Amino acid sequence: MKTIQEQLRQWANRTADAYHQLATDPNHPECDLAFYTQSDLTKIDSPPELLILAINPGSGGSYSDQINNPNWHLPGRMTGERLLQGNPFFDQHKSWHLWKVLQNIFSRGNIACLLDDERKYVWTNLTFFNTPEANKIPSNARDLISQTRMLINILKPRWILCLGVNVTNYLTLHNTAKTLIPPKELVSGIYDGIPIFGIPHTSKRYSNEEMNMIGSCLGYLFNAESMDLVTPELIRAKFGDKIEAWRNRQYKFDFEELCGEIGKRLGEPFKKDPKTSRYDFTKGTALTITKAGSGYVGIRAKRGAGKDWNSNLENRDKYARILLDDYRWELKSQWLGIKQFKYIESIGKFIEELSAINKLFDQVS
Structure with a gap:
């Protein structure tokens, strides 16, 4: 029987070939995207305790550029050997925001030790193609998710943790995933006998209450004797206090006061009703409070239409990066970014943040 490393090398060669073929296919120029997995799979010599699974690498760049990037040391194309070694910047991952948040969550459930040894966990993605936003993954690239399923079948981890609750939909049978904490805080399912858990992606901004709630639940679930017995009602009974603390976490401010302070900076709203006010923000963009x-x-964008409201907005990607990377706003359909009221610590601090964002937007215009 082949060792796990022998199986992984065979898998990596086939996977590198499959991605290379699609990335260089002249019929699919939209797939000319850099691709890679994350942690170093050459360190895995037995089934890991944990597989951390996100949707895809969230940066950018073409496959053509990746081939010529000296950091990758590629002989004119991606090879199975290089793919197996993962992201060349993974040695810096402990300084990444999303990893720090994950460690913080795990510490709340006394399971942070799972992240100490790179032989005991694997971090990878459903699709290896690199895009700034998950909704920019080409439809043809999703066919290669089958390669990730093959990887899971080789690794046979004890648990799978999905960063992004929707990731579980690709591994569980239709309608079999259970929502343990609604609306999209914690879900569970089974993939080929392996328990799967889905949580909001750790690149987003978590509150202390949210980390405490999810960490405590994961600590319990990772030690549960049988997932068949785990229900939303059971989770509610065991962690109701933490769930309520999360639900009730509201920074106290008056909606009208917030609108008034923003109006002082941006002028009167161009559209207003009892629940929503909209303001001119910078050239071509608008700010909504709802x-x-x-x-x-x-x-x-101030004006838009269709599924991609911002499609005609100049500098849209730069604006989005400012909101998502610099200020940890959340990605949401039809928006460059949003910030939920519960993450606004005070009106004063938020006005300062908006002023800084406004200046950065003007600099790239």
Whole structure:
């Protein structure tokens, strides 16, 4: 029987070939994207305790550029050997925001030791193609998710943790995933006998209450004797206090006061109703304050239409990067970024943040 490393090398050669063929296919120029997995799979000599699975690498760049990038040391194309070694910058991962948040969450459930030894966990993605936003993954690239399923079948981890609750949909049978904490805080399922858990991606901004709630639940679930017995009701009974602390976490400010302070900086809203106010923000962009859902502030193109509201906005990607990378706003359909009311610590600090974002937007215009 082949060792796990022999199986991984065979898998890596086939996977590198499959991605290379699609990335260089003249019929699919949209797939000319850099691709890689994350942690170093050459360190794995037995089934890991944990597989951390996100949707895809969230940066950017073409495959053509990757081939010529000296950091990759590629002989004119991606090879199975190089793919197996993962992201060449992974040695810096402990300084990454999303990793620090994950460690913080795990520490709340007394399971942080799972992240100490790179032989005991694997971090990878459903698709290896690198895009700044997950919704920019080409449809043809999703066919290669089958390669990730093959990887899971080789690794046979004890648990799978999905960063992004929707990632579980690719591994579980239709409608079999259970929502343990609604609406999208914690889900569970089974893949070929392996327990799967999905949480919000750790690149987003977590509150202390949210980390405490999810970490405590994961600590319990990773030690549960049988997932068949785990229900939303059980989670509620065991962690109701932490769930309520998360749900009730609201920074106290008055909606009208927030609108008034923003109006002082941006002028009167060009559209207003009892729940929503919209303001000119910078050239071509508008800021919205709304009580819809749990309440949020959002920035997008002033005028748009269709599924991609910002499609005609000049510098849209640069604007989005400022919001998502520099200020940890959240990505949401139709928006460059949003910030939920519960993450606004005070009106004063938030006005300062908006002023800084406004200046950065003007600099790239």
